[in-house]
Amino acid sequence: MEPTTKFIKVRCAKCKNEQIVFDTASKEVHCLVCDEVLAQPTGGKAKISARVLEVLE
Numbered sequence: 001m002e003p004t005t006k007f008i009k010v011r012c013a014k015c016k017n018e019q020i021v022f023d024t025a026s027k028e029v030h031c032l033v034c035d036e037v038l039a040q041p042t043g044g045k046a047k048i049s050a051r052v053l054e055v056l057e
Helices: none
Strands: 007-011 019-022 038-041 051-054
Touching: 019 038
Parallel strands: none
Antiparallel strands: 007 019, 007 051
């Protein structure tokens, strides 16, 4: 059975930093360089506000 949660590599729209976030984040995820919000919790899948580069298996 395939897991329903994944890690996602995203790129910050503001500073172009790449980092990995959890697709069901329960807290806001901020860019480690410029502090821009990359993901917001929604009670299920997080709302990703950065460019998704890759879904990691």
